[in-house]
Each structure stands twice: as structure tokens, then as C-alpha cells.
Amino acid sequence: MVKLLNGKKISEEILKELRKKIKRNHLELTLGVVLAGDNKVSKIYIKHKRKACQKTGISFKLFKFSSKINTLELKKEIKKILPVVSGLIVQLPLPKKIKAQEVLNIIPTEKDVDCLSEKSLGKFYTGKFLILPPMAGAISQIFKKYKIKIKGKNVVIIGAGRLTGKPMTIWFLQKKATVAVVNEFTKNIIFFVKNADILFSGVGKPNLITGEMIKRGAVIIDAGTSHNKQGKLVGDIDFKSVSKKAGYITPVPGGIGPLTVACFLENLIKLNTKT
Amino acid sequence: MVKLLNGKKISEEILKELRKKIKRNHLELTLGVVLAGDNKVSKIYIKHKRKACQKTGISFKLFKFSSKINTLELKKEIKKILPVVSGLIVQLPLPKKIKAQEVLNIIPTEKDVDCLSEKSLGKFYTGKFLILPPMAGAISQIFKKYKIKIKGKNVVIIGAGRLTGKPMTIWFLQKKATVAVVNEFTKNIIFFVKNADILFSGVGKPNLITGEMIKRGAVIIDAGTSHNKQGKLVGDIDFKSVSKKAGYITPVPGGIGPLTVACFLENLIKLNTKT
Numbered sequence: 341m342v343k344l345l346n347g348k349k350i351s352e353e354i355l356k357e358l359r360k361k362i363k364r365n366h367l368e369l370t371l372g373v374v375l376a377g378d379n380k381v382s383k384i385y386i387k388h389k390r391k392a393c394q395k396t397g398i399s400f401k402l403f404k405f406s407s408k409i410n411t412l413e414l415k416k417e418i419k420k421i422l423p424v425v426s427g428l429i430v431q432l433p434l435p436k437k438i439k440a441q442e443v444l445n446i447i448p449t450e451k452d453v454d455c456l457s458e459k460s461l462g463k464f465y466t467g468k469f470l471i472l473p474p475m476a477g478a479i480s481q482i483f484k485k486y487k488i489k490i491k492g493k494n495v496v497i498i499g500a501g502r503l504t505g506k507p508m509t510i511w512f513l514q515k516k517a518t519v520a521v522v523n524e525f526t527k528n529i530i531f532f533v534k535n536a537d538i539l540f541s542g543v544g545k546p547n548l549i550t551g552e553m554i555k556r557g558a559v560i561i562d563a564g565t566s567h568n569k570q571g572k573l574v575g576d577i578d579f580k581s582v583s584k585k586a587g588y589i590t591p592v593p594g595g596i597g598p599l600t601v602a603c604f605l606e607n608l609i610k611l612n613t614k615t
Numbered sequence: 616m617v618k619l620l621n622g623k624k625i626s627e628e629i630l631k632e633l634r635k636k637i638k639r640n641h642l643e644l645t646l647g648v649v650l651a652g653d654n655k656v657s658k659i660y661i662k663h664k665r666k667a668c669q670k671t672g673i674s675f676k677l678f679k680f681s682s683k684i685n686t687l688e689l690k691k692e693i694k695k696i697l698p699v700v701s702g703l704i705v706q707l708p709l710p711k712k713i714k715a716q717e718v719l720n721i722i723p724t725e726k727d728v729d730c731l732s733e734k735s736l737g738k739f740y741t742g743k744f745l746i747l748p749p750m751a752g753a754i755s756q757i758f759k760k761y762k763i764k765i766k767g768k769n770v771v772i773i774g775a776g777r778l779t780g781k782p783m784t785i786w787f788l789q790k791k792a793t794v795a796v797v798n799e800f801t802k803n804i805i806f807f808v809k810n811a812d813i814l815f816s817g818v819g820k821p822n823l824i825t826g827e828m829i830k831r832g833a834v835i836i837d838a839g840t841s842h843n844k845q846g847k848l849v850g851d852i853d854f855k856s857v858s859k860k861a862g863y864i865t866p867v868p869g870g871i872g873p874l875t876v877a878c879f880l881e882n883l884i885k886l887n888t889k890t
Binding site: 466 | 716732734735736737738740743766767775784788792794795796797798800801802806807810
């Protein structure tokens, strides 16, 4: 029988622990979120972050800007915001004409809860950072909770996106897994997927992976998010067919999503309690 | 018939170009190399670097320290050296007790020709750096010279070492290849190797890959270096059997080695001529 990897439940546990830690250490923390434009999906993500802050006793401040703001202006605004927050997230995607990496680099490492500045990424790449990119933090929590081993396992990552496949590649390599990263140009994706002990998908293509493609007993991590025709949030994995064959599977919603939010806040607290 | 990827020849061409560029721009450059201890292999690498500097008209300065130096002292010494060099290499491996990454982080990005500080690595990771880690620079030169396409190809990387497999993973992902990274814990290396259009090995294990393991016509890049019983420099690839089946192959010596040295110097010049 497939085991459901209950990200929602783990995230609730983490938030509870964080709430205790905040009280115990008398922490007064503020998470700042910068939003440029009015991307609908971004607004949903921001709502989740706000809720998680409320649950843990962290102040939440949203800084909204027009989609017409330019790189220089946005950098200036962020510099003004930084002194009044304990951690800052720049909600992605930014409007297309904005040089995203340049903006992200403004955030100093000690407030970069999303781990997206070049400096933070360099620290993560070398394995020397106190925090993990939230996606890696989320997956790390799942593997720890369900005691799933990684070393020597065949990991297949679908997509090398900035927030998903790319950090996961580095993280799984650090854990001594065999890692294969496939993308839209891969000629025979099934060759790789069939061989995966652990499958991570984060591209946002509904039903990309079906039951017949996977290895029996595999660990299936679905970090894809898109909306189907009915407007319902769905992952990359055809849950119905895959769950019949997998050993472990994350649902969408209620899997990776809530966990990454909890990991943002965990990062915020880690960065503000190190001594 | 297999085609020899002649790294030595390409490197000579690069050094010639660099020599011209230095003359034309009246550049006065100094490459500093820091050596702690007296690792024999390190000394050979340093000799190659010195020679390449002589060929291109770059001053070469070696700074030698005892193997007993500690992290703090070495960092202090490097800080003193930095103002008198245009670029600095800390020869690896450092003595075991030294915190290597901490030392490497002392080098400012604009003098980090080896691309090994956290800041440089973060820039490389995001694809925003003027220079490439020398191994990626070397491979990039080979693929350009021999017009070998990468996008959509199955790349297999053996070993995820700091100077070899790890930067190559990032680089091949940036080039939209399908990338599989195997290591000593991989259960069925042949499954991956057999499927490789491009095979990169950089672990230092003689004869790790033999002809029967590879796909006919594959591009074989041998970045492994070790010494056999006769004291001869050898790669990871059994050249005799593999060259009968491969489409392209790099020899050892005369393949990747000289090219990485040329790429160090190319990086030095790029970092000192950008305006």
C-alpha cells in the first residue's frame, strides 16, 4: 500500500515548534514580502505565507509595487525595506523586464530566507549554509520524518528550475545520491523515470507522470503546481494511477506546498537566532 | 574512426591569442599561486601554470607556506598577497586541518580566477559570471572547437568533485543537457554509462571505463588524473578499448589538463579587462 507523505501535517508540527521557539526566546520577528505586479498565483502563495506567520507569531508585512517599476527603483525600495524586517522574500516571478537576480542580490545573506542571492546560493552550493533553499528544506523534512534513505539511491529530477529542480540537484548530490536531471529536450524520459527510486517533479505540467512510467515502490515527490481547467490546483503527477504503484507519494495540495512555507519561517528563525 | 579531442593544441592556440591580447592592451598581469605544504602533484600543476604564464607574458609569483600553517594565518598571508597580484590561485588540496572554503572565500571575485569562493560560485550557479570555473571553461572550449552539440544530449558525469563533476553538472544543466551524475554508491553505473552521448569522468581511477561499457560514437571526456605503477600520468578511461568505440575522446595527458591551465589565464585576462 502506498504511504501518503503528509506535508501538511509535518508543516503544522514545524509551525507549532517554531511558535514555541519564538515564545521561549522572546523573538520579535517580521517577515517582509515584496510583490511587484499582481500575479494571481503569487497572491495565493503570499496568502499562505501570511497565514503561517499568524500561526507562529511572526509579524507579516507586504510591500506592493506596480508592475511598471524598474530594476533600479525596486532595488532602491528594497534597500529602504530591509532595515524594518528580520527576513525578506521577493515574490517570484518578477515582471519580465526586471533583472530578477540583480534584485535578489540586494538581500543580505542574514535576511535571505529564500536563499536566492548569489552569495546565499554560493554558500548552499558549497554545503556551508545554516539554511537550505525552502524546497530543499521541505524535502529534507519529509525524508527525515519518514526515514527514507537517499545515499546510493537513483534520484530523477524533472526540470531544473530555479526554485525546484536546480537546488534539489545540488541537495541530492550532497546526500550522495545518483542524480539524473531530465528536461523538455530529453529524448527518452521514461528510460530515466522507470529507473527512479526517488522521483522529484517540479515543472507544472498536469499528469506528466503516470503510473505505467514509474518503478514499483518508488518515492514520488510532486512539487509541480498548476491549475487544471476546473481551476483546481494540481501537481505534475497523475495521483490516481501513480499512487497504485508508488511506495510513497506527496499529494497536491497538502504535500510540498505547505512544507516550503514552513521552511521559509524555519529559515527566518534560524537566521535570527544564530549566535 | 575516433576523433582525438586535442586539448593541448587548443590550449596552445588560446595561449597565443592571450599573448596577443596582453600585448595589444599593454596589460601587466601577475598570477599569484599559494601553496601550503609540498604535495607532489600540486607542484606538477604549479609548474604547468608557471610555464603557461611565461608563454603568454604574465608574471608568475609562487607563495609557499609550511604544511603546518593554520587557517587564520593562511588567511592573513593571503590578504597581504592580494594587493600585489592581478589574480590568485590557492593550490588545492590544502593541508587537511585547514578550512579550505574559508580560505578560498578571502579571494575577491575580481581576482578569483579559479572561481572557488562562495561568491564566485553563486555567480556561476546563477549563470551570471563573466568567467567559468576552469574545468567548465576547458570543456566549453572543446565543444566549441569541435562543434559538438549539447542540448538534449544524455550527459553522464562520474563523480561530483569540487573541481570536476560538480561544476560540470551545473554547466551541462545550463546548456540544457540531460545530466546524470553517478558516484561510488551508484548500484548500476553501466546502466547510465551505456546511455551516455557525452561521458565526463573526473575521479582519478585508472581504467574505470572500458570500451564495452560505452555507447558507440559517444563523446568521451577524461578529466581524471592519477599515476599508474610506472609513475605515468593516466586518466579514468581505458584509452585503448574506449577509443575503438567512441566518436570523440580526450587523451591523458594532452587533453583536459593543458586546457584548464589555459582557461585559468583566460579568466585572469577577462577579469582584468572588463570595463
